Amino acid sequence: MILVTGGAGYIGSHTLVELINQSESVVVIDNLQNSTELALEKVKEITGKDLTFYQGDIGDAQLLKQIFEKHPIKSVIHFAASKSVNESVSQPLAYYRNNISATVTLLECMAQFNIKNIIYSSSAAVYGDPVYTPMDEAHPIGPITPYGKTKYFGEQILADLAVSDSQWNIVMLRYFNPIGAHHSGLIGEDPLGEPRNLLPYLTQVAIGKRKVLSIFGQDYNTIDGTPVRDYIHVVDLAKGHVQALNLIQKQCGLKVLNLGTGKPTSVLELVSRFEAVTGQKLPYQMMPRREGDAECCYAAPDAALKEMSWKTELSLDNMLEDAWHWQSKNPNGYN
Numbered sequence: 001m002i003l004v005t006g007g008a009g010y011i012g013s014h015t016l017v018e019l020i021n022q023s024e025s026v027v028v029i030d031n032l033q034n035s036t037e038l039a040l041e042k043v044k045e046i047t048g049k050d051l052t053f054y055q056g057d058i059g060d061a062q063l064l065k066q067i068f069e070k071h072p073i074k075s076v077i078h079f080a081a082s083k084s085v086n087e088s089v090s091q092p093l094a095y096y097r098n099n100i101s102a103t104v105t106l107l108e109c110m111a112q113f114n115i116k117n118i119i120y121s122s123s124a125a126v127y128g129d130p131v132y133t134p135m136d137e138a139h140p141i142g143p144i145t146p147y148g149k150t151k152y153f154g155e156q157i158l159a160d161l162a163v164s165d166s167q168w169n170i171v172m173l174r175y176f177n178p179i180g181a182h183h184s185g186l187i188g189e190d191p192l193g194e195p196r197n198l199l200p201y202l203t204q205v206a207i208g209k210r211k212v213l214s215i216f217g218q219d220y221n222t223i224d225g226t227p228v229r230d231y232i233h234v235v236d237l238a239k240g241h242v243q244a245l246n247l248i249q250k251q252c253g254l255k256v257l258n259l260g261t262g263k264p265t266s267v268l269e270l271v272s273r274f275e276a277v278t279g280q281k282l283p284y285q286m287m288p289r290r291e292g293d294a295e296c297c298y299a300a301p302d303a304a305l306k307e308m309s310w311k312t313e314l315s316l317d318n319m320l321e322d323a324w325h326w327q328s329k330n331p332n333g334y335n
């Protein structure tokens, strides 16, 4: 049985589907600070299976103990965190509390119950400004924002834990840019308020909820001057967690792996593929560069292939089709 923290969120809900499809039993803990229980109802609809949900905070040691006493949890997949880069700059303490202190509480409770298998959601944000591309796991570390630092400190805490006790199996996954949605159109990314990520903003422009897409920077040293990223289908990303669980079964110790496609895509390329696959015209405007945006950032995903036989299967067109399917079927997200 797997405990999934933050399972009602964007990546968590997609991962639940893949876990349940592999016949795993799951328990979810989520405080719903950035999600809704409706996502879990949709997961049940997609899979035709039930799941156990606790609405609560991973910083609540009493609740965690109740869960570990009641359910035979073998491994934890730890998604729960605050993830807004901008917000982390204005509210660093809230980010350190939620992403670091609460993670320490979770790890303490796990250790107490002798549960020593964990998959940790890290981020390409730990690398900071790219020194070279594609970025492998040996790329220098240098997170720029408090958010990126919380992800990196989380990695460090886990690495120290692995040194202290060799029974721990820890897979730290550094995600690149997850986009898209489940093919059913029943679950997807549903940001509260104004989207901070490109894709939900883009689909909200396409559906007429927002006027125009701003593209920040057209003078970068890239194929067409706009920034380049490594977009990965959220379902491929979710499947990476199933593979990481298999790796943990083999008593893998500590591993750190990138999850990306290894394919660079510029913002303008993304916009033009979106228009081509959906037939939607997308109004956009060019804006000056935005502070803190890297020019070009994409993964070397070879280690994940070698270590856990995982690679992406879905194309950029699949990502855009599925993101549009979700947005057009649910113009107001889960509401």
Ligand SMILES: NC(=O)c1ccc[n+]([C@@H]2O[C@H](COP(=O)([O-])OP(=O)(O)OC[C@H]3O[C@@H](n4cnc5c(N)ncnc54)[C@H](O)[C@@H]3O)[C@@H](O)[C@H]2O)c1
Pocket (backbone or CB within 6 Å): 005, 006, 007, 008, 009, 010, 011, 012, 029, 030, 031, 032, 033, 034, 035, 036, 056, 057, 058, 059, 078, 079, 080, 081, 082, 083, 098, 102, 121, 122, 123, 124, 175, 176, 177, 178
């Ligand atoms: N989406 C991305 O672009 C991206 C990229 C790299 C890494 N990540 C990491 O992946 C993880 C999942 O991201 P996501 O996009 O699904 O975000 P999300 O906000 O959709 O999901 C996170 C979930 O965790 C819950 N949560 C937050 N703090 C909690 C707490 N203290 N106790 C219980 N539940 C809590 C939220 O309510 C939400 O349901 C995060 O750790 C994030 O930092 C995301």
